[in-house]
Amino acid sequence: MSLTRRTLLGVAAGLVAVGCGPGRRRRGAPASTPGAGVSSALVAEQALLADYDRAITALDAVTAGRLATARQRHAAHLEALRAAAATTSPFASPVPSASSSLGSSLRVSAATLAAAAVSASDGRVAALLASIGAEHAADAMTTPDSV
Amino acid sequence: MSALGAVRAAVRIENEVVYGYGVVGAHLRGQARRLAARRLAVHQQRRDDLRAFATDPAPPAAAYELPMLVVDRVTARQLAVSLEDAAAKAAWALVASTQAGSRARQFAVAALTDTATAAARWRELSGRTDDPALPGQPADAATSQPSITSSTSPSSSTTASGSTS
Numbered sequence: 008m009s010l011t012r013r014t015l016l017g018v019a020a021g022l023v024a025v026g027c028g029p030g031r032r033r034r035g036a037p038a039s040t041p042g043a044g045v046s047s048a049l050v051a052e053q054a055l056l057a058d059y060d061r062a063i064t065a066l067d068a069v070t071a072g073r074l075a076t077a078r079q080r081h082a083a084h085l086e087a088l089r090a091a092a093a094t095t096s097p098f099a100s101p102v103p104s105a106s107s108s109l110g111s112s113l114r115v116s117a118a119t120l121a122a123a124a125v126s127a128s129d130g131r132v133a134a135l136l137a138s139i140g141a142e143h144a145a146d147a148m149t150t151p152d153s154v
Numbered sequence: 155m156s157a158l159g160a161v162r163a164a165v166r167i168e169n170e171v172v173y174g175y176g177v178v179g180a181h182l183r184g185q186a187r188r189l190a191a192r193r194l195a196v197h198q199q200r201r202d203d204l205r206a207f208a209t210d211p212a213p214p215a216a217a218y219e220l221p222m223l224v225v226d227r228v229t230a231r232q233l234a235v236s237l238e239d240a241a242a243k244a245a246w247a248l249v250a251s252t253q254a255g256s257r258a259r260q261f262a263v264a265a266l267t268d269t270a271t272a273a274a275r276w277r278e279l280s281g282r283t284d285d286p287a288l289p290g291q292p293a294d295a296a297t298s299q300p301s302i303t304s305s306t307s308p309s310s311s312t313t314a315s316g317s318t319s
Contacts, residue, residue, distance in 0.1 A: 141271065
């Protein structure tokens with residue numbers, strides 16, 4: 008579980024590490040392939056869903072109920088990314104570090120998705136990645152630090 | 155929608171949001187009022203930044219038709235959610251229409267994150283749990299290029315959804 012989660016979450020941060028972050032792309036450098044951000048986001052979203060499942064089973068009913076509502080949004084992200092992935096190429100991503108909590112995972116994911124949105128060559132893919140990243144940022148804000 | 159069209163549309167929406175937050179703030183007190191004041195400043199700055207991207211940005215109208223009647227703190231918070239949702243739609247369109255790696259794309263992505271987070275905060279203050287899975291997504295996003303309706307006259311009355319009346 009730990010290795011799998013670390014692997015999955017690392018994919019996202021890897022995008023930034025290879026230079027997809029804002030301001031890192033030099034003038035004239037090619038934008039990322041359409042499939043790059045989508046594939047990475049897809050894998051990271053699956054990891055987040057696993058994190059939600061783990062947290063929901065370990066929490067009291069009230070907190071778990073709030074997280075379950077948020078989990079539905081992440082399931083919708085997964086569906087949207089799968090639909091987008093059907094029209095883009097797969098992409099092999101580097102692997103990096105894991106986060107210590109759900110809130111931390113959401114913050115890392117939000118930053119990674121924002122960077123991928125900036126560099127995405129397809130505008131619709133960029134908007135999708137930016138929107139998912141924005142929602143992750145919003146969820147991070149409302150997720151207790153202890154989760 | 156072209157990048158310039160998206161910028162112009164975003165300027166119009168931000169003009170409206172700035173107007174709307176004046177109404178929101180007038181009906182709130184304490185923490186919520188301070189949040190409204192901060193969001194007003196954020197949207198004023200964003201509007202000004204967007205105007206720098208456009209060659210002939212629309213000037214603000216004297217007044218805008220709000221999407222709901224605001225009479226108390228409950229409806230004021232509802233309007234705040236509506237304003238941020240409208241700004242998120244404008245930001246989505248801007249992200250979709252700008253070039254990869256450009257300053258405008260970076261600006262639009264940051265704006266979408268900011269406004270989605272603010273909308274979530276207002277929903278939380280309102281006790282609402284209807285946060286959208288995909289903030290800013292237009293209704294037709296699954297089948298076509300994202301776009302928002304824009305008015306042809308800067309002085310025409312508009313709503314927070316971006317439509318004209």
